[in-house]
Amino acid sequence: MYISARERQILEILLKTTDETTVKDLADLIGVSGRTIHRDLKNIEDILNDYNLTLQKKSGVGVQLTGEKKGIADLELYLFNLSHTEYTPDERQTIMLCELLETNEPVKLLALATDLNVTIATVSSDLTKLDEKLKSFGLDLIRRRGYGVEIVGEESAKRRAMSHLISEYLDESELLSLTRDNIQMRSTQQIHTISERLMGLVEKRKLVIVENIVKSIVQELPFSMADSAYIGLVVHLALALERIQKGEGIKINLAYLVDQKVTKEYTYAQKIVSQLEQVFQISIPDAEVAYITMHLKGAKLRHENEHVIEDASLQTAIKTKKLIEIVGKLVGIDLSANRSLFEGLIVHLKPAIYRIKEKMGISNPLLDKIKKDYEDLFAIVKQAVDEVFPEFFVPDEETGYLVMHFGAAIMGNKDLGSFKTLVVCSSGIGTSKMLATRLQKEFPDLKQIQNVSVMEFQKMNKEEYQLVISTIPIPEYDSDYIVVNPFLNKDEIEKIRSFLNEYKFAISSEKQHPVTFQTNKIAKNTISFIKEMKSIKEYASTIATVLEGFEVIDVNGCHTVEGLLTIACKNLSDQQRINDAEKVIQAILERESLGGVGIPETAMALFHARSHHVMQPCFIINTLYTPIVVIGMDGVEMNMKSLILLLSPSHTTNKTLEVLSFLSSLLIESEETIRIFQSNNKEQIIGLLTGRFEQFFNQKLTELRSV
Numbered sequence: 001m002y003i004s005a006r007e008r009q010i011l012e013i014l015l016k017t018t019d020e021t022t023v024k025d026l027a028d029l030i031g032v033s034g035r036t037i038h039r040d041l042k043n044i045e046d047i048l049n050d051y052n053l054t055l056q057k058k059s060g061v062g063v064q065l066t067g068e069k070k071g072i073a074d075l076e077l078y079l080f081n082l083s084h085t086e087y088t089p090d091e092r093q094t095i096m097l098c099e100l101l102e103t104n105e106p107v108k109l110l111a112l113a114t115d116l117n118v119t120i121a122t123v124s125s126d127l128t129k130l131d132e133k134l135k136s137f138g139l140d141l142i143r144r145r146g147y148g149v150e151i152v153g154e155e156s157a158k159r160r161a162m163s164h165l166i167s168e169y170l171d172e173s174e175l176l177s178l179t180r181d182n183i184q185m186r187s188t189q190q191i192h193t194i195s196e197r198l199m200g201l202v203e204k205r206k207l208v209i210v211e212n213i214v215k216s217i218v219q220e221l222p223f224s225m226a227d228s229a230y231i232g233l234v235v236h237l238a239l240a241l242e243r244i245q246k247g248e249g250i251k252i253n254l255a256y257l258v259d260q261k262v263t264k265e266y267t268y269a270q271k272i273v274s275q276l277e278q279v280f281q282i283s284i285p286d287a288e289v290a291y292i293t294m295h296l297k298g299a300k301l302r303h304e305n306e307h308v309i310e311d312a313s314l315q316t317a318i319k320t321k322k323l324i325e326i327v328g329k330l331v332g333i334d335l336s337a338n339r340s341l342f343e344g345l346i347v348h349l350k351p352a353i354y355r356i357k358e359k360m361g362i363s364n365p366l367l368d369k370i371k372k373d374y375e376d377l378f379a380i381v382k383q384a385v386d387e388v389f390p391e392f393f394v395p396d397e398e399t400g401y402l403v404m405h406f407g408a409a410i411m412g413n414k415d416l417g418s419f420k421t422l423v424v425c426s427s428g429i430g431t432s433k434m435l436a437t438r439l440q441k442e443f444p445d446l447k448q449i450q451n452v453s454v455m456e457f458q459k460m461n462k463e464e465y466q467l468v469i470s471t472i473p474i475p476e477y478d479s480d481y482i483v484v485n486p487f488l489n490k491d492e493i494e495k496i497r498s499f500l501n502e503y504k505f506a507i508s509s510e511k512q513h514p515v516t517f518q519t520n521k522i523a524k525n526t527i528s529f530i531k532e533m534k535s536i537k538e539y540a541s542t543i544a545t546v547l548e549g550f551e552v553i554d555v556n557g558c559h560t561v562e563g564l565l566t567i568a569c570k571n572l573s574d575q576q577r578i579n580d581a582e583k584v585i586q587a588i589l590e591r592e593s594l595g596g597v598g599i600p601e602t603a604m605a606l607f608h609a610r611s612h613h614v615m616q617p618c619f620i621i622n623t624l625y626t627p628i629v630v631i632g633m634d635g636v637e638m639n640m641k642s643l644i645l646l647l648s649p650s651h652t653t654n655k656t657l658e659v660l661s662f663l664s665s666l667l668i669e670s671e672e673t674i675r676i677f678q679s680n681n682k683e684q685i686i687g688l689l690t691g692r693f694e695q696f697f698n699q700k701l702t703e704l705r706s707v
Contacts, residue, residue, distance in 0.1 A: 003047060005088045006030060007040050008079060011047070011065075014055075015076055019489050020062030029368075030088075051075045092116050093126050093133075094165065100141075101162055104248075106148030136395070137161040138359060155248050156291065159239050160359070166235050206238045213237075213275045217268055218455065221296075230455055233295050237272070240288060241280060250287045257290045265296040297354055314599060314606055315633045316353065317665050319388055320345045326384040327406055331377070336670055341409040346665070348401060356392045364397035366486060370404070371396075373487060377410070378403050404486075408437040420448045424457050424470035425486065435471065435486045442493055443500065467499065532704045538655035539700050543693045545616050546663065549577065550689065552621045552682040555643075561628060562589070564643050565607065568622055572647075580613040584647065587611040598632035599667060602674055603641035605630050606664065612650040617660060620645045623680045642678060662696055663689075 003011075009030050014021060023041075027034045041063065045055050051074055053067035065072070087095065096112055113123045127149060131141045137160050139153035151158065211234045218230065243249070260266050269292040273284045320342060328335040335341055364370075371378050381403045385394050423436055436449045446467070452460065454474060462468065468481035482499065484492040553571070558564050565588055569581035578584050587609040598605040627639035644667070648660055666673055666689075676688045 003079075004040075004043075005091070006032070006036075007044055007047070009088060010037070010040055010044060011075070011079060014063070014065040015072065015079075017489075020056075020058060020064045022062040025062070028372075048075075087116060087118075089126065089129075092118065092122075093130050096123070096126060096130060097133075097161070097165060100149065100151045101158055101165075103150070104246075106142070106144075106150040108148045112149075134161065137164070155243065155250050157359075158248075159236065159243065159250075162239050163232060163235050206241055207234065209279055210234050210238045210241070210276070213272060213279070217272050217275075220271075221268060230453075233292075236295055237276065237292065240284075240291070241276065241282075244282060244284065244288065245280075249285060250291050257286060260290040260293045261286075263293060263297070266290070266293045269293040269296060297351070314664055314668065315595070316346050316350045317342075317668055318600060318633055319353075320349055321668055323384055323388045323402075326387055327381055330380045330384065331406075331410065333410060335406075335409055338409050339669075341405060342665070342669070344405050344408075345402070348405065352398050352401070353389075353392075356389070356394055356398065364400045366404075367397055367400045369485075369487060370400045374403055374407055377407060381406055420465045421446045421450070421467045421469065422457070422460075422462070422465040423449055423451045424454055424468065424472070424474060424481075425451065435469070435484070435488070438486075438488045439469070439496075442488065443496065446500075467496075469496070535655060535704055536701065538653050539659060539697055542617055542656045542659040543697060546619050546659065547686065547689060547693070549575075549616070550619055550682075550686060552623060552680055552685065554625075554680075555622050556625050558624070559626060559628060561592075561607075561630065561643070564622055564624075564628075565589075565645075568620060568643070568645050572618055572620075577616055577618055578611075578614050578647070583613045584609065584611050587613075588645075588647075596631035596633045596635055598630045598638045598640055600632045600634045600636070600638070602668070603627070603639060603678055604644055604667065604674075605632075605638075605640040605642070606644045606646060606667065608646040608648075608664070610648045610650050610652075614647045614649045616649065617652075617656060618645065618647040619660075619663060621677070621680070621685070642680070644677075659693075659696070662692075666692055 010026060013026060013029060023034050023037045026037045030037070041055065048055055048065070048067070051067070051071040053065060053071045053075065056064045056066045058064070095116060099112065099115070100107060109120050109123050109127075113120045116123065127141060127143065134141050134151060134153075137153070138157040139151050139161060141149065142152055143149045214230070214234050214237065240250075266289065269289045272292060273289050276282075277284055321336075323345065324335050324338070324341060378399065382396075382399050385399055385402065421439065423439070425435060436451055439446050439449060450465075454470075454472070457474065457477075462477075462479065468474075468479070470481055470483055471486050473483060474481060482492070482495055484496075553568070555564060555567060558567060562585070565585045566581070569578060569584050572578045572584075573581040588607050591609045592607060597607055622643040622645065624641050624643070627641050628643075629637055630640045632638045646660060646664060648657065667677055668674060673688060676684050679685070
């Protein structure tokens with residue numbers, strides 16, 4: 001049976017969805033006219049007859065593939081093992097990219113045409129389209145008559161392109177299960193041509209070994225990783241090994257290497273490299289360690305209940321506030337008071353800005369769906385992103401994740417019920433939030449919803465949750481859970497509703513029977529309670545220390561930053577809150593040298609540092625009679641009238657850092673908080689701090705007791 005490339009595409013789309021699909025949607029997805037789709041559907045009906053399947057057509061609704069599960073499974077298997085004699089343009093271009101990225105020599109157009117069973121003219125047309133794609137990775141396509149075609153550019157750019165291809169075309173849930181049986185079984189079977197070509201970029205055995213090494217090191221990281229970032233790191237390392245063994249090494253700026261060596265991520269990168277060197281018997285240069293460090297720094301995923309502004313840096317918070325303001329104005333909704341949106345965006349943007357700066361790129365498997373379902377919001381967020389980040393090229397993949405955050409905020413929350421639900425997503429907080437909001441909208445009973453990645457899920461006690469919902473298949477999890485699309489179609493909504501109804505019935509039946517006493521349950525609750533009390537103590541102690549030590553000090557006759565810091569640190573030394581004023585001043589100035597400290601559109605500057613010479617958290621405002629010129633966080637000079645000093649001991653708990661991060665974000669939370677902090681009125685400021693800390697503390701109590 002002959003199936004054309006386009007017919008295969010249509011069948012694959014229809015097999016993936018349980019809802020009706022319009023002819024227009026099919027035409028848009030494949031890039032042809034509706035008339036062409038209608039013509040192809042006639043041939044597809046003949047193909048379906050061989051499997052006892054039918055193409056159900058509903059006027060004004062769309063088309064849907066129906067039939068027995070066995071027939072659907074047989075058709076899927078046939079398409080999966082289909083030996084292609086014809087490729088779609090995307091497939092052709094992907095195969096060409098694989099070929100050109102793998103080789104270090106020019107490839108003749110005739111060789112590509114023969115391999116793909118097309119004309120040289122078709123290859124030439126495809127290469128023109130590839131040229132645009134390659135430029136986004138910083139690569140160039142060289143074409144000369146009689147010479148052939150080759151890709152030229154930095155080795156790091158070639159690896160970015162390879163990683164992007166693999167993450168875009170290969171199934172994420174399969175890559176999460178690299179060490180499981182399924183990928184090893186599939187390696188002995190015939191695999192889809194495109195997947196086979198892509199996996200040719202990396203040897204499967206390397207992926208399995210690398211994933212085991214990374215998995216062991218990741219458990220030690222002081223921060224969480226999104227599953228997509230975890231996969232990206234595994235693929236990157238496997239690619240790096242392949243390229244190093246072929247003599248293709250990364251080149252890196254010496255100053256950049258020195259900067260990376262002092263970061264905590266570099267230590268973990270060294271651990272990974274040490275194990276890779278031992279297993280593969282190769283030497284991996286420092287430049288590669290720095291490159292792995294860059295991936296770790298770009299892979300951080302922090303949840304709202306962690307400190308969101310590490311080292312009290314406000315630059316991301318300022319950009320976030322601006323982004324929220326612009327999007328709010330464009331959609332006609334005031335989003336400035338949405339603390340969840342503010343914190344969620346900071347969590348996402350901090351590593352995202354790093355990725356964008358380093359041109360690392362990120363895959364977003366939901367991008368097409370987001371663009372289609374949230375077309376207007378996507379355009380608005382993109383416009384706002386271009387305004388807030390004029391110095392960067394922000395790819396649509398990153399913008400798509402931001403759209404999810406804003407979509408979740410705009411859809412809003414309702415008063416919720418009592419079920420404990422676990423949402424497992426692989427693409428990060430944005431995906432989880434979007435799904436959680438959709439769940440809350442459809443099912444008010446789902447009150448306690450926690451978002452986690454697959455990596456985190458594997459370490460959790462699942463018995464505490466009545467419902468587990470995931471956007472991907474969960475490796476090695478045998479209990480019941482529901483797999484859904486992050487946007488929830490009507491079939492998935494009905495499936496969840498059915499589960500909830502069954503659960504409610506079961507609970508109402510159980511209430512008629514006596515509850516048995518479980519010693520181990522009591523013991524576990526005692527341990528949890530002790531942990532909860534310790535956490536509460538850390539939050540309370542830090543908040544009390546900050547409020548007790550808070551001062552607003554008028555400084556007269558001082559015209560330099562160094563002079564102000566000397567006065568402030570001497571006072572703190574006299575109070576025995578720091579033990580070496582000079583060393584603390586040095587730490588503050590070193591931190592200042594890394595970037596501006598002035599808060600744009602205010603007269604405040606935040607000077608901060610962490611030092612082992614700081615005995616306890618300190619928060620002080622020094623007000624000036626005569627402004628001092630400082631560099632703002634946006635790189636522009638500004639007049640400082642308030643020098644805000646925020647200090648922390650070097651070795652402190654995450655709970656303490658979380659309180660200090662919350663405090664620093666308060667400085668720009670709203671126009672009202674900015675006005676109060678600039679008022680120099682201690683009573684007003686302490687009143688604001690007390691009220692907001694009380695809200696923060698109560699929120700933490702709720703979170704701790706719901707776990």
